[in-house]
Amino acid sequence: MSKDPLGDLKSSFANEVNSVARELGSSGHFSPLQVSIVQRDRSSYGLPVGFKLAKELGKDPESAAREVLNRLDLRKVAYASEAYVDRGYLNLRVERGRFFRDIIRLASSEELGIGERKGSTLMVEHTSVNPVHPLHVGSGRNALIGDSFSRILRFLGWDVRRHYLVNDCNLQVAILAAGRSKLRDLRPKGKIDHWFGLIYAISNASLEIWKAKRGIASDSKIEDWIETFERVRRVEPELERVGELSEEEVISLLRSYQKGEAVEMFREVAESVLEGFLSTLGRMGIHYDQFDWESDLIWKGWAERAVRRLEDSGYLGREEGAIYVDLWRAVREREDVRRVFGLSEEEIAKIEEEGRLGEVVPRRFYLSRSDGTWLYTGTDVAYSLYKFEGIGVEACYNVIASEQSLEQRGVRACLALMGYDPDRLVHLSYEMVNLVGAAMSGRRGIYVTLDEILDEARRKVEEILRGRGIDDEELSEISEKVALGAVKYALISVSPNKVVQFRWERVLNFEENSGPFIQYAYTRALSIIRKAGEVPKDYDPEELRSEIEVSLIQMISEFPERVRSAYQLMRPDIVAIYANDLASLFNKFYETHPVINAARREERDARLNLVWAVKGVLGLSMDLIGIPRLEKM
């Protein structure tokens, strides 16, 4: 039994039309996805059959469509009651009763759109923030997209593993560890990741000031670093005792750690900051199945294993002790590597002829430094090998900012050279979040943290709820859930490939087009059901015939294909927008269609079932984007 009546209708309709078209000698091939609702009557679905076949059949669109109509076997089309031609379209009227009943049944039992078990495991790696400062709004976007996408995959039937890569083996963590080592005797204050974030900022400042004194180039102006140092000192005066950090001591610390020394020093900072992350992420309902430590990948030999595999492939090179992969040669000689860069053999040849290969493909992909320490790219390649050889997942989605797309291509190229299909590693790319005034800078301690956003949203909800006679415990629970809904929706309702400007008014919006708006519609539906006592099993779906009622069912029926789109396009925002649209339509229904006090018993029973169905699909959508359901608000 399918969990997608509309999908059944569309595929059987398209199949039948295609088979008739073939009988008529046409090659015209329609996809089920082209079947669209007829806006003006909302109970027909159509295909532009006439236009497509007119030329092939040598007829005008209207007659071509009629020709198909005459041969159509409606018994082969799910839920079909009648077919007709309208201005070149071949339309199908659905048998409302059965169609509505099936949709309402599946929606209210919350099975609508659930995929069959696939029996294979997909991995989603997300968040993976350097453990050096608190999670900010950009990391939040990553975590929310990753978490939501995981939920979507699971809903569609895959086994999903959510992994977090703890990047503890890079210079950033070494800077923090170096700073912390100068402040050994200090006890953390406040939320631990925030405290370490301050140490990180002042350590960077002190390192950059040290560099400036010696005339070593830096990304930012020295004034900015002095400002950073002063700013942190004002917040936490004792941190100035970090003193001066030299580049040598930072690098030598990193070298020791990668060799398996100074372990406690690194693990203390990384684990502390991670602990802070997990408290924030847990608050947001985001959980992981496994944490993979970058350092473990090195110590347990995955990095060496990856290098051996690349060595065997023949594309590994060494220069002054640094290890790299020869991407130019790989892209010239290997089809799979070319695919990673989206280039054909002919295109490469042409580009080479014009002498522009360097513009399109980086010459080398470095995995380690001359001093023998691993670069992030190196451990990332090691991690990829671990994912497929160590764990054995079918495919892995890396939720990583778009600014790393070139690095991701490098990793995928290495995966190909290690003998795996590079398409099994998918870069789920998203654009960054900007602050309106200043650019965010983790190193300088300039960011809006997820914690403060959640707290601020919560304060605003409490303000709204105060004086409504809700007891403290309930008020606290509702405020937290509504705040989460607001923040999550704000970050997830935008297409991942759009840059987001962070605005407080966006995360604090509780009106239409917000998490709370969806949650509100959900509680309204729930409240009707609660007051009604029970939803009668016996009802007549034909009672649902107003424009809004029919539109609601239509929208509910589209839920499965929306979820599939969100999966295929890797866009959880599609589900978020869907939930908002459904909530909006339900609110219009709510205003104009009394349910419990409906004029007739039959009407009441049918509407109750519809409300139940809305509640189910709204609830499922909320689950998929991680917006908490609540009983009351």
Add this chain to the structure above:
RNA sequence: GGGCCCGUAGCUCAGCAAGGACAGAGCGGCGGCCUUCUAAGCCGCAGGUCGGGGGUUCAAGUCCCCCCGGGCCCGCCA
């Protein structure tokens, strides 16, 4: 210079993958609706050369080409 992404109403964004039957929401603005299932709601009004130009097509916001504007990347950083 090259690669990727974005450009739709004053602002924030859907619609583009898969061309089709009237360009849509929200916010902001203005004006209405709480003795009836929660007003975090609903209704109405105003607001558009879908960045520009070519092309393909019976049909282009959607596909192709060129151009303009913006973001990110092109490190032995991550």
